[in-house]
Amino acid sequence: MDVTLHLAQDPEADALLGRSPLAALVGMLLDQQVPMEWAFKGPATIAQRLGTDDLDAHEIAAYEPEAFAALLSQKPAVHRYPASMAKRIQQLCQYLVEHYDGDAEAVWKDVATGKDLLKRLAELPGFGKQKAQIFLALLGKQLGVRPTGWREAAGSYGEPDSFRSVADITGPESLVKVRAHKQEMKAAAKAAKASGS
Numbered sequence: 001m002d003v004t005l006h007l008a009q010d011p012e013a014d015a016l017l018g019r020s021p022l023a024a025l026v027g028m029l030l031d032q033q034v035p036m037e038w039a040f041k042g043p044a045t046i047a048q049r050l051g052t053d054d055l056d057a058h059e060i061a062a063y064e065p066e067a068f069a070a071l072l073s074q075k076p077a078v079h080r081y082p083a084s085m086a087k088r089i090q091q092l093c094q095y096l097v098e099h100y101d102g103d104a105e106a107v108w109k110d111v112a113t114g115k116d117l118l119k120r121l122a123e124l125p126g127f128g129k130q131k132a133q134i135f136l137a138l139l140g141k142q143l144g145v146r147p148t149g150w151r152e153a154a155g156s157y158g159e160p161d162s163f164r165s166v167a168d169i170t171g172p173e174s175l176v177k178v179r180a181h182k183q184e185m186k187a188a189a190k191a192a193k194a195s196g197s
Contacts, residue, residue: 009037013044021104022055028135029126042078057102061093091125108145114153133157137167
């Protein structure tokens with residue numbers, strides 16, 4: 001895996017996401033309740049604070065929990081909720097160590113179908129169905145991981161040129177389109193809630 005992603009909108013952070021399967025998974029995990037760029041810059045910040053140029057699932061899984069939470073809480077914090085996200089990242093890494101010998105890429109390597117890949121992603125701690133589908137779409141659209149039926153398994157996120165999620169961001173212009181789509185969806189949900197439907 002060595003692709004150029006544009007999710008953090010920061011060259012170093014994006015380079016890490018493009019070459020490190022674990023960094024990409026951690027970025028996806030952090031992508032909630034904070035701006036997307038902040039979330040996807042997180043893996044590079046964590047690596048820097050650990051004094052390394054990549055993330056290691058074994059190291060993070062074994063890290064003393066309070067010390068790891070403190071690492072994420074340093075200013076600028078890696079997330080709006082650094083302590084709870086530190087716990088989630090450690091749970092993810094512990095799961096990867098237990099089920100995939102710490103190799104994040106093994107989650108999708110040699111998987112036969114999109115349905116199987118979606119199941120594997122949804123089993124990861126912190127990944128619900130929607131997050132799993134978005135990450136599956138990212139793997140297919142930008143990272144060349146395309147098992148049979150991957151678009152269908154990714155749902156609407158797998159549609160070509162849909163600009164629904166991080167899977168569709170390839171630069172500043174597509175970022176604007178994805179942001180606009182998310183704002184439309186929030187407005188529609190708010191209007192539906194207000195009308196009681």
